[in-house]
Amino acid sequence: MSVPPLQALPLELLRQRSSTKWKSYGDDVIPMFVAETDFPLAPAITAALTRAVEIGDTGYTPPRPGIDLDFAAYAERRWGWRPDPARIRWTGDVMMGVVEVLRAVTRPGDRVVVTPPVYPPFFDTVEEAGAVVELVPLLDHGDGWELDLPGIEAALAAGARSILLCNPHNPTGTVHTRDSLAGLARLAERYGATVVSDEIHAPLTHAPSVFTPFLDAAPEAAAVGYAVTSASKTYNLAGLKCAVIVTASDETAAVVRSLPWEVEWRAGLFGVIANRAAFSAESDAWLDGLLAALDENRRLLADLLAEHLPLARYRIPDAGFLAWVDVSAYGWGENPAPYIRREAGVALHHGPLFGVEGIGHVRINVGCAPEVLTEAIERIGRLARR
Ligand SMILES: Cc1ncc(COP(=O)(O)O)c(C=O)c1O
Structure with a gap:
């Protein structure tokens, strides 16, 4: 049975929001850069946060906030994977978790494999952890992208100590296959390396693609892997x-338990309350509606580009609400986003920030109303026809 798509909030309301998406540019610009979405919150989240505000529940996160049990139950419902709650810890956000795990599993100057084009903070985060980025780009096989396992093996053989995985991948929306992830796990085990898997986009995997949690991809993954995720995206x-x-595994769980206490204290109480409500079964129907809306938008974008920007290259993402689009044929320079913002009034994410693979590219956030997406691509189409 198909689920009705969730409706985005009207623009008049969204423009009253005070977040980065809505306060970086003026009202003449359609913001489609940062990964925030335009939908109403899941009702269970609104209720939980409203109650917390009503009773002034604004203190510190408690020592046993319950999110371990909630995430384990969610993982089982959505992906058939039951992580052991005793091996789940928490922190302030995904990138904080990634940097602290990387700091724990590498020594200063160690090399960490990053697979561009990729979420730009990955590059900085490896450096923040005291390590050095080793680039092994995704392989582009025309229909989609995949991990370059021979390239990663060469990097590991030459001494790289860890792989920072984006699973599913931002910005291409690639859902890595179980085979590919199992191959990665075996390589990491063979070379005594670790895999830090950022799984923030996992709930947004579109059928028929199937998300494979890295830790569940192969028996070897348990010994080498750390998954970091959140309901935040x-x-x-x-x-x-x-x-x-x-x-x-006991060994990897011990590494996380040995992180400074502060790592857990950085989790905000409202974040815990909202994540728990998100992971509860009460929010599943909302998620299904969101997926229906995003499924329509990722396809609508293909139609809009064909009509208004026929030279653009876009492959419909298998996960998420971010679209990776090559507009290099229009001659708008290496980084087309600033020009498009100035001339068309649409703010997109800058392709080259994702690596040299992003030259001539933009990333478009389609987590909005179909009318907003349509208006944005029409505006850019008018620029192309000038
Ligand atoms: C792959 C990926 N990881 C992490 C983040 C940021 O997560 P957080 O704010 O929890 O650090 C994003 C945000 O878009 C993302 O796309």
Whole structure:
């Protein structure tokens, strides 16, 4: 049975929001850059946060906030994977979790494999952890992208100590296959390396693609893997600061337990409250409606580009609400986004920030109303026809 798509909030309301998406540019610009979405919160999240405000529940996160049990139950319902709650810890956000795990599993100057084009903070985060980025770009096989396992093996053989995985991948929306992830796990085990898997986009995997949690991809993954995730992207909770760090062996769980206490204290209480409500079964129907809306938009974008920007190259993402579009044929320079913002009034994410693979590219956030997406692409189409 198909689920009705969730309706985005009207623009007049969205423009009253005070977040980065809505306050970086004036009202003449359609913002489609940062990964915030335009939908109403899941009702269970609104209720939980409203109650917390009513009773002034604004203190510190408690020592046992319950998010371990909630995330384990969610993982089982959505992906048939049951991580052991005893091996789930929490922190302020996904990138905080990633940097602290990387700091724990590498020594200063160690090399960490990053697979561009990729979420730009990955580059900085590796450096923040004291390590050095080793680039092994995704392989582009025309229909889609995949991990370059021979390239990663060469990097590991030459001494790289860890792989920072984006699973599913931002910005291409690639859902890595179980085979590919299992191959990665075996390589990491063979070379004594670790895999830090950022799984923030996982709930947004579109059928028939199937998300494989890295820790569940192969028996070897348990010994080498650390998964970091949050409800923040799917449920638009980025301002509330909460993420979980998941492990699947005694040794890796001990590494996470040995992180400084502060790592857990950084989880905000509102973040915990909102993530727990997101992971509860009560929010599943909302998520299904969101997926229906995003499914329509990722296809609508293909139609709009064919009509208004026929030289653009776009492959419909298998996960998420971010679209990776090559507009190099229009001659708008290496980084087309600033020109498009100035001339067409549409703010897109800058392709080259994702790596040199992003030259001539933009990333478009389609987590909005179909009318807003249509208006944005029409505006850029008029620029192309000038
Ligand atoms: C792959 C990926 N990881 C992490 C983040 C940011 O997550 P957080 O705010 O929890 O650090 C994003 C945000 O878009 C993302 O796309």
